[in-house]
Amino acid sequence: MEQQTFTEATDPFCLDQADAVALLTEAPWGRYAVVGDSLSAGTGDPTPGYKNQGWSDRVAGVLRSARPELDYLNVSRDRGDNRPDAGEPGGPDARVLPGPAPHAMRGKRHRAAEAGLR
Numbered sequence: 001m002e003q004q005t006f007t008e009a010t011d012p013f014c015l016d017q018a019d020a021v022a023l024l025t026e027a028p029w030g031r032y033a034v035v036g037d038s039l040s041a042g043t044g045d046p047t048p049g050y051k052n053q054g055w056s057d058r059v060a061g062v063l064r065s066a067r068p069e070l071d072y073l074n075v076s077r078d079r080g081d082n083r084p085d086a087g088e089p090g091g092p093d094a095r096v097l098p099g100p101a102p103h104a105m106r107g108k109r110h111r112a113a114e115a116g117l118r
Contacts (some may be wrong), residue, residue: 005049006049007049007050008049009049011050018063021065021097024029024062024063024066027063027067028068029070030071031066031072031073032063032071032073033072033073033074033075034075035075035076036056036077037076037078038076038077039054040054040055040058040074041054041074041076041077041078042076043078044056056074056075060074
């Protein structure tokens with residue numbers, strides 16, 4: 001059985017820029033902040049056929065297309081930072097985030113470290 005190879009243009013789970021902007025044109029947000037681990041920081045391996053850009057920068061790009069005045073801040077930490085507060089909205093980087101609550105994400109690496117598996 002031949003495995004189908006997708007690209008960003010043919011992947012059914014990827015919205016094209018115009019459709020994504022249309023969905024967020026009426027979004028009320030003027031600020032977008034991300035706190036998290038390497039996944040939120042945009043660290044990863046390039047995938048052929050896809051733009052080499054993390055999800056949080058992609059979301060910020062779409063929001064900026066819909067709302068050019070958007071303020072965007074990503075204080076996520078990169079690989080190797082397993083401190084318990086690395087993805088917490090109350091962590092040390094949270095003091096630089098004005099306004100509403102940020103998007104906070106913690107990856108499986110942090111859960112493994114908390115369970116003593118790392």
